[in-house]
Amino acid sequence: MSREKIILTDVSLRDGMHAISHQYTIQQIKKITQALDDAGLDVIEATHGDGLGGSSLQYGKSKETEKDIITTAVNNSKRAKISVLLLPGVGTITNLKEAKSCGAKVVRVATHCTEADVSEQHIKAARELEMETFTFLMMAHRTSPKQLLEEAKKMESYGAQCIYVVDSAGALTMDDVRERVSLLKEKLNIEVGFHAHNNLSLAVGNSIAAIEEGASRIDASLLGMGAGAGNAALEPLVAVMNKLDIPHNVDLFKVMDAAENIMKPIIRTPIEINRLTLSLGYTGVYSSFLLFAEKAGEKYGVDPRDILIKLAEMGAVGGQEDWIIGVAQELAKNKV
Numbered sequence: 001m002s003r004e005k006i007i008l009t010d011v012s013l014r015d016g017m018h019a020i021s022h023q024y025t026i027q028q029i030k031k032i033t034q035a036l037d038d039a040g041l042d043v044i045e046a047t048h049g050d051g052l053g054g055s056s057l058q059y060g061k062s063k064e065t066e067k068d069i070i071t072t073a074v075n076n077s078k079r080a081k082i083s084v085l086l087l088p089g090v091g092t093i094t095n096l097k098e099a100k101s102c103g104a105k106v107v108r109v110a111t112h113c114t115e116a117d118v119s120e121q122h123i124k125a126a127r128e129l130e131m132e133t134f135t136f137l138m139m140a141h142r143t144s145p146k147q148l149l150e151e152a153k154k155m156e157s158y159g160a161q162c163i164y165v166v167d168s169a170g171a172l173t174m175d176d177v178r179e180r181v182s183l184l185k186e187k188l189n190i191e192v193g194f195h196a197h198n199n200l201s202l203a204v205g206n207s208i209a210a211i212e213e214g215a216s217r218i219d220a221s222l223l224g225m226g227a228g229a230g231n232a233a234l235e236p237l238v239a240v241m242n243k244l245d246i247p248h249n250v251d252l253f254k255v256m257d258a259a260e261n262i263m264k265p266i267i268r269t270p271i272e273i274n275r276l277t278l279s280l281g282y283t284g285v286y287s288s289f290l291l292f293a294e295k296a297g298e299k300y301g302v303d304p305r306d307i308l309i310k311l312a313e314m315g316a317v318g319g320q321e322d323w324i325i326g327v328a329q330e331l332a333k334n335k336v
Contacts, residue, residue, distance in 0.1 A: 005247040007217045009043040010036050010234060011195075012263065013073060014085055016225030017049035018288050020268055022062035026072050029064070031262050032222070033076040039254035043106055045083040046073035049227065049288060051110065052084055052091030052099055058321060059090070066095070067102055074103030081105040081132070088118045093125045100129050108164065109155075110136035112317045113143045116151035123158040134162040134217070136195065139317055141171040141284055145179045152184050162191035162217055167206065168288075170199025170228055170281040174209040185214035193217030196232040198224055199281025201273055203232035204240060211246060222255065222263040228287030229277035235259050279305045283312035292321050296328035306331055 012032055017024065024032075029046065036044050046069050048054035048062045055062040062069070073082045083106035084099045085091075096107060107126045109119045119135060126133040135155040140148060152163045165180045172180075177194065184192045194210035196203035196219070207218050220237045224230030238252045276294065280287055285308045293311075297304035310327045 004216055005249070006211060006241065007042045008234070008238075008248055008250055009045060009083065009217060009219045010041045010221055011045045011219050011231055012036070012221040012225045012234075013044060013046040013069070014051070015045075015049060015219075015227060015231055016221050017047075017062065018227035018291070019225050019230065019271055020266065021291065022048055022055065022060050024063060024069075024266075026064055026068060028266055029069060029072045030076050032258070033073045035254070035258035035262055036222075037077045037080045039251045039258060040249040041080045042249055043083050044073060044077060044080045045085060045108070046070055047084045047099075050085075050090055051087045052095035054087075054090055067098065070099055070102040070104055083108060085110055085136075086122055086126075087111070088122050093122060096122070096125060097129065100131060104131070106132040106134065108134045108136055109160070110138055110166070113137045113140050113148055113151060116154040119155060120158045123155065123160055127159040133160055134164060134193065135160040136164045136166045138166045138168045139284075139286065140165045140167055140180055141169060141176065142317075145183045148180055149183050149187055152188060156188055156190055160190065162193050163188060164193035164195050164217070164219075165210065165215075166195040167197055168286050169284045170197030170203065170277075170287060171284040172202070172206060173200075174202065174205055177206045177209045178213050181210045181213040181215050191216050193219070195219040197226065197281070197287045198229040198231065198233070198273065199277050199287065201229075203230070204237050207232045207237055208240060208244070211241075222259045223267065224271050225263060225267075226271070226287070228280045228290050229273045230271040233259075276304055276308070279308050283308050285312050286317060289316070289321065289324060292324045293328075296324050300328040300332040302328055302331040302335065
């Protein structure tokens with residue numbers, strides 16, 4: 001196993017937004033940032049769950065403005081760099097410039113795993129802004145390792161400094177992760193990272209598998225806060241890394257305390273594997289569709305699992321949340 005020091009990014013204040021319908025308050029953002037920074041996190045990501053520009057009727061309105069979310073995180077971090085997520089088509093270069101002016105140092109430009117070409121102008125703009133510029137290839141289970149490599153090469157050519165294999169649906173097995181990360185690590189000249197979701201209860205194991213194959217940047221969150229069944233939970237991930245002598249900068253007891261004392265009282269709905277979150281991983285549907293499918297199922301009197309299965313058959317990806325209502329209406333009509 002590599003003994004390279006792993007850079008840990010906490011996504012409690014970005015992906016974790018999904019778990020509470022993007023309703024963190026300024027005071028909560030302040031306390032979480034301070035605790036993560038004190039615990040030694042290298043990077044803390046802070047935006048709406050769907051990234052810059054995500055606060056909308058389609059994706060859900062955040063309680064606080066984008067500017068206030070980022071500025072609060074920046075002002076309460078002494079050590080960690082503050083990152084933002086940008087999905088082309090949701091966020092814009094103007095949003096990115098505003099985030100930079102608020103003090104964000106890192107941006108992660110995210111596309112579907114077969115659509116890297118839409119990221120070119122955003123990656124180049126981020127590099128011109130002198131931000132650390134990383135990229136996400138989301139829904140990585142939806143394509144082969146070979147095709148994922150071809151998309152990653154495009155991002156590398158645009159100027160990306162790290163490519164993340166992103167298991168947006170929590171659908172990858174450990175062998176799937178190994179195949180993708182090892183190939184990117186072998187063929188790219190930049191860093192490789194990994195972002196897990198826990199819908200099949202494999203987030204920590206998959207993160208360790210990614211590290212073993214050469215990933216140098218790993219995402220996690222307090223209590224696994226995130227879409228679907230959540231992300232890799234930071235506390236057990238750090239504990240396992242300690243047991244395996246994988247070097248990093250994070251204090252285990254401090255993140256355990258932050259999870260228990262700060263994050264747990266905030267949670268409205270348990271971050272857990274249940275019949276719906278398991279269905280996300282099993283069918284390979286985008287994790288952030290969960291709450292939308294639950295609400296649509298209740299409104300139209302259909303099983304949310306049937307909605308998720310239909311979305312999987314349709315090949316739905318992030319950004320197509322508007323399909324959910326149509327699917328629920330069609331299923332309700334067919335019940336009559």
